[in-house]
Amino acid sequence: MxxxxxxxxxxxxxxxxxxxxxxxxxxxxxxxxxxxxxxxxxxxxxxxxxxxxxxxxxxxxxxxDQSAFLTLVKTAREFVRRSEQQLHATLHQSLEVAAGAGRVRVYLDIEPDDENPSATLTARDEGDEGDEGDDLLAQVKVSPAFKLSRASAVAWVESGYAKP
Structure with a gap:
């Protein structure tokens, strides 16, 4: 066996x-x-x-003992799960900002890599009521250290999606 x-x-x-x-x-x-x-x-x-x-x-x-071990396993699994969720939230951020008469969702996706980390900033049209939206408006490579905030997203949209 x-x-x-x-x-x-x-x-x-x-x-x-x-x-x-x-x-x-x-x-x-x-x-x-x-x-x-x-x-x-x-x-x-x-x-x-x-x-x-x-x-x-x-x-x-x-x-x-068995009871303590099972409690420790449950706690450790929960800790790992929360750590993974936090990492995902850090690497994949998004927020919605006003753009003219509509709304734009701005995404920051970071690819961690010890030798060559990268990040992509993406803008998608949120669409109006009755409109499906989700059209790709712009996508640019940015530094993995780029900080996505409401102010940085608005500045990028208002610049016509020029590379920040």
């Missing part, structure tokens, strides 16, 4: 591996307490590190 990483299970007082996650109780380097690090299988860094409860002797950590 061939076991993959998700099938591995370890249930020790300071190390719990199950459900694609590893919980490791470690000495907190900042004080005399303990911390728990939650790492997804295959990840090099923990997704979440938080304080861990002292045991009854007030010296050693409380042992991990």
């Amino acid at each position: 061939n076991l993959n990483e998700s099938d591995m299970k370890t249930q020790e007082p300071r190390l719990w591996i199950s459900d694609g996650w590893t919980a490791r109780v470690v000495k907190n380097e900042d004080d005399d307490g303990w911390a728990v690090a939650m790492t997804a299988n295959g990840a090099s860094e923990p997704a979440l590190v938080g304080p861990w409860t002292m045991g009854r002797d007030k010296k050693n950590p409380k042992p991990l």
Whole structure:
């Protein structure tokens, strides 16, 4: 029988591996307490590190158990999900501005890349009532450091979509 990483299970007082996650109780380097690090299988860094409860002797950590592990997994998954949502929101921004008698939606899409990051500014017609809109009005490459704000979007639209 061939076991993959998700099938591995370890249930020790300071190390719990199950459900694609590893919980490791470690000495907190900042004080005399303990911390728990939650790492997804295959990840090099923990997704979440938080304080861990002292045991009854007030010296050693409380042992991990099934209930605590499941709570930690839920918390770590939620933290990862929120981090991914925040990253997506940072990389893909949009806002709507007035343009003449209509509305224009301006998008900033950033492609992160360690060696060659890029960004694109796009304007689409929002259309009037009864009109489908969403026509591409302009698209230009901008610096990945470009800050999309209401003022920068209005300035770009009013300039006739000249490269900012």
